[in-house]
Amino acid sequence: MNEMNEVRKPPVATTGIIGWLRINLFFNWTNSLITLFVIYCLYQFIPWILDWTIFSADFKYNYLGEQITNQEMCSRNLDPENGGACWAVIYVRFYQFIYGFYPKVEVWRVNIAYAMLALALLPLLYAKLPYRKYFLYFTYIFPVIAYFLLNGGLGFTEVSTNKWGGLLVTLVLGCTGIALAFPIGIMLALGRRSKLPVISMMCTLFIEFIRGVPLITLLFFGMVMLPLFLPEGIDMDGLVRVLVAVTLFQSAYMAEVIRGGLQAIPPGQYEAAKSLGMSYWRMNLLIILPQAIRISIPPIVNTSIGLFKDTTLVIIVGILDLLGIGRGTLADTNWLGLSYEIYFFVSLVFFIFTFGMSRYSLYLEKKLKTGINMGAD
Amino acid sequence: MKKLLSIFAVLAFAFSAHAGTLDDVKNRGFLKCGVTTGLAGFAAPDDSGEWAGLDADMCRAVAVAVFGDRSKVEFITTTGKSRFPTLASGEVDMLARNTTWTISRDVNLGFEFVGVNFYDGQGFMVPSALGVSSATELDGATVCIQTGTTTELNLADFFRLNGISYEALPIETNDEGKENLFAGRCDVYTTDASGLSSTRAAASNPDKWVVLPEIISKEPLGPLVRHGDHQWGDVVRWSLNAMIIAEELGITSENVDAQMSSNVPEVLRLLGVEGNYGEMLELSNDWAYQIIKQIGNYSESYEANVGPDTPLEIARGLNALWTQGGILYAPPFR
Numbered sequence: 001m002n003e004m005n006e007v008r009k010p011p012v013a014t015t016g017i018i019g020w021l022r023i024n025l026f027f028n029w030t031n032s033l034i035t036l037f038v039i040y041c042l043y044q045f046i047p048w049i050l051d052w053t054i055f056s057a058d059f060k061y062n063y064l065g066e067q068i069t070n071q072e073m074c075s076r077n078l079d080p081e082n083g084g085a086c087w088a089v090i091y092v093r094f095y096q097f098i099y100g101f102y103p104k105v106e107v108w109r110v111n112i113a114y115a116m117l118a119l120a121l122l123p124l125l126y127a128k129l130p131y132r133k134y135f136l137y138f139t140y141i142f143p144v145i146a147y148f149l150l151n152g153g154l155g156f157t158e159v160s161t162n163k164w165g166g167l168l169v170t171l172v173l174g175c176t177g178i179a180l181a182f183p184i185g186i187m188l189a190l191g192r193r194s195k196l197p198v199i200s201m202m203c204t205l206f207i208e209f210i211r212g213v214p215l216i217t218l219l220f221f222g223m224v225m226l227p228l229f230l231p232e233g234i235d236m237d238g239l240v241r242v243l244v245a246v247t248l249f250q251s252a253y254m255a256e257v258i259r260g261g262l263q264a265i266p267p268g269q270y271e272a273a274k275s276l277g278m279s280y281w282r283m284n285l286l287i288i289l290p291q292a293i294r295i296s297i298p299p300i301v302n303t304s305i306g307l308f309k310d311t312t313l314v315i316i317v318g319i320l321d322l323l324g325i326g327r328g329t330l331a332d333t334n335w336l337g338l339s340y341e342i343y344f345f346v347s348l349v350f351f352i353f354t355f356g357m358s359r360y361s362l363y364l365e366k367k368l369k370t371g372i373n374m375g376a377d
Numbered sequence: 378m379k380k381l382l383s384i385f386a387v388l389a390f391a392f393s394a395h396a397g398t399l400d401d402v403k404n405r406g407f408l409k410c411g412v413t414t415g416l417a418g419f420a421a422p423d424d425s426g427e428w429a430g431l432d433a434d435m436c437r438a439v440a441v442a443v444f445g446d447r448s449k450v451e452f453i454t455t456t457g458k459s460r461f462p463t464l465a466s467g468e469v470d471m472l473a474r475n476t477t478w479t480i481s482r483d484v485n486l487g488f489e490f491v492g493v494n495f496y497d498g499q500g501f502m503v504p505s506a507l508g509v510s511s512a513t514e515l516d517g518a519t520v521c522i523q524t525g526t527t528t529e530l531n532l533a534d535f536f537r538l539n540g541i542s543y544e545a546l547p548i549e550t551n552d553e554g555k556e557n558l559f560a561g562r563c564d565v566y567t568t569d570a571s572g573l574s575s576t577r578a579a580a581s582n583p584d585k586w587v588v589l590p591e592i593i594s595k596e597p598l599g600p601l602v603r604h605g606d607h608q609w610g611d612v613v614r615w616s617l618n619a620m621i622i623a624e625e626l627g628i629t630s631e632n633v634d635a636q637m638s639s640n641v642p643e644v645l646r647l648l649g650v651e652g653n654y655g656e657m658l659e660l661s662n663d664w665a666y667q668i669i670k671q672i673g674n675y676s677e678s679y680e681a682n683v684g685p686d687t688p689l690e691i692a693r694g695l696n697a698l699w700t701q702g703g704i705l706y707a708p709p710f711r
Contacts, residue, residue, distance in 0.1 A: 069424075072688075076581070077581060080581055080582065092424050093424060095426070096422065096426055100426075101422070101426045160451065162451055162452075162453060220458075220459075223459060223462070223463075224459075224462040224466065227466055227468075238453075238468070315414060315456065316456055316458060316459065317456070317459050318414060318453065318454040318455040318456055318459050318463070319454070320414060320454055324414060324415075324454075325422075327414060327415050328414060328415035328421055328422050329415075329421075329422070330415065331413075331414075331415030331416050331417045331420075331421035331575075332415075332417070332421045332422065332423060332424075332429075333417050333418055333421070333575075333578065333682075333687055333688045333689060334423070334424070334688075336417055336575060336578045336579040336688060337578070337579030337580065337581070339552065339579075
């Protein structure tokens, strides 16, 4: 009987690589077929894309070893059989993609602003950062510093926003829109749930109006109508007008996202806070909002990513963001016809930012354990 | 309702009462010029971030006329949709944005077209392998056409007039048209001739495509300003005319200094040696000299940006001087 009790190894087919393959890829014959089909597609696609983007591509020099200064010098245009992507256009135009038309002598200011942005994000991203409190102070005053750095004033020469472009505009629009929309959205969400009818009606009206029109309409509104509402003599900058439109748009969406979080908080939490004698603001700031925002993280990041990508619409009102610079490059007679390279590069940059955002939200969710039921927390 | 109307009246007044643009520009220290967000040969940023093109040169010419300095201009990018509100609200002083001069834009929108800096028109592009030499031979062809444009209507008219049939393949953007034509999904692509040229130049092998000789519509493209400020309109109009007249008179940026001692009266008047035409425009007397010196005459600008030696390879055609078979014609400088 003893030999019967010997610990036997599980069958080979259920453990290790083979087991994993069986369970995940070849569970039954439909799965096996799909797996084989996908492998075949990847086999066809991956070598081709690698060849086009890297192995046969020109980065700065063509296959003759000349430095590429226009599309005619790209290997694939010299010899259609030879050569893949012509990344030289990105190399030559890199400055414009990153800074737009910002004057070269002043560009150190943008570089410092980019570096400071990273520094300002640091305490928000890593809660365990030593001296986080002081870093956070810096984060709060960063927008002011960035404004003077980029725009001018306080001894810096002024650089008109007309000269801004490329990634700079994309980041300014995205960061400002997301950062401003968050507090405004919270106020709107609280306002909409307010028991005071005037406040709740006004907030509902605002949210529904903004959500009811496309972003393009708001951009046009900002561009064309906003100056009419201002007193004469006050000239509002084009980029500021677009920022206003983008922020309004984003706050309305943010408000609805946060309202969803607020509604998920059990009434017991409100009652408990009130029974402790907390005022409305203390209750919301200390008890309700921290929980509501915590469960709203996925949709908050979702709308933020959406906004980041929507900033490309500003080309409609004549502001050249990253994509706009790409299109402008395509219109240069020197670089006609390189649309694949340019759109590939622009999508890659957008992907890096949006993928970073979504990874960060996953990290936050894990850290805050948002999956746990609120009541039993 | 009455209140609303009066508000609109005030707004309309605010637009129309934008007098003294020239003084505004002088006080500001630079010209604000509306251009496209990028159109090959007309206005596009070059590798160093400078705007270049036929329309960009037009903006620079006006800046030179006012300030004597080609760098005193700020380019404001506008799209087809935003260009008119931008001009009407006074955000730009002028538009040089390959805009077709039509009666409704000139009259109803309250703008003033001051001239034509490029005569465009709808044309056809086919693969050279098709062996077609005239658009009248295109019976039964599949045509890529942008929907909802005047080009669509022009196309229908042209084929009906010539009693031939076609099949339309509707597309939305120029890029889409290009891809469809290159992939052979349509035999013919039709849009403005300048657009066809840039499409052809973008092909991996431009020689495989030909632009047919027929031009089936009128698209006069020119700079425009707001209604009601004639002084400013004159400055822009004569900045363009000065470039055209300079070509007529054979003055180029190279020989302009030598021409200062010419014995042709109109040359001397244009260059400000004789007469006080600059003063009449409230500009310095050498304004036209500076335009020619810093920008060049019309031909120089054309050849550098869209002419046969550029990738666009657009022949002068209608844009040649009236003495050379084109219709480019400027009023006399006297």
